[in-house]
Amino acid sequence: MADDRYTYLKVPEEHYYEFYSEGPKGVIKKIIRYSLIEERPYKIYNLGFGDWDEKHQDVDDLVNSNNDDRQKVLGTVADTVIDFLNNHPHAAVFAKGSTAARTRLYQMNILAYWEEITEAFYLVQGYLNEDWQPFEKGINFEAFIIRKKF
Template sequence: MTHPFYEFTIHNGAIRFEFVSIGQRVIRKVIIYQKLPLPNLYNLALGDIEVGGKADFEIISDNGDRDYVLATVIQTLITFFQNHPQASVFITGSTPSRTRLYQVVIARELTEIQKRFEISGVTETGNEPFQKGVLYRAFVISQK
């Protein structure tokens, strides 16, 4: 969580964030916190903004700036929770490899993440406190 991140703009009551990824290319990115049917639960969606303004949440940018992008996601989580303190955020990748990437980053930054957030891993049987070495399908983060 101490990694440099991209400056971002905040939209729609801190549920939409936009920033520019600068790596091999310059790519407009969007992070949207989508309200889910359960009380105070939001889904985090990260994607690229295509020409014309439509968001693509399935695209693989591979822009060479992964750590900057993930650090930016964490910074938007902080801002989101400042505006929605009772919320929880559901995070899963659009592919299994993206979910594994999120898990690797969470495990690597766990000590820092746990200073500010509660984090659970989602398994076939439910949620449990995040543990390194356990393969999760998704993650749920809330503010401490």
């Protein structure tokens, strides 16, 4: 994953990461949180991601900031997934976009880095028709889980 990344602040005990997107729309604070959603057969954490909303003092995962740095932002998010799984090797990360278009964007990025993902010993599954199955190109999944292979 050789693309540019933003430097991020990490609060490990809270499973929290933050960084700043920089582009034509200015500097935008981005937040990534990993929240425990299930504990069997291994701990599964939801990947929550969005822009920090100062007014509501919360993350907005529906806003589209269009700051001309999408790949750098997605590369940074991917970097935090790797960091999180390296620090929690028996956990898995669940990812589903806040919209169908964002889920497709996640899928395109998984495909873009597929060789690196599999070479780094990660297992990716996609959710479709109420079932988890191995990730495959050409299938539009509804959600994803990534974890380390053992």
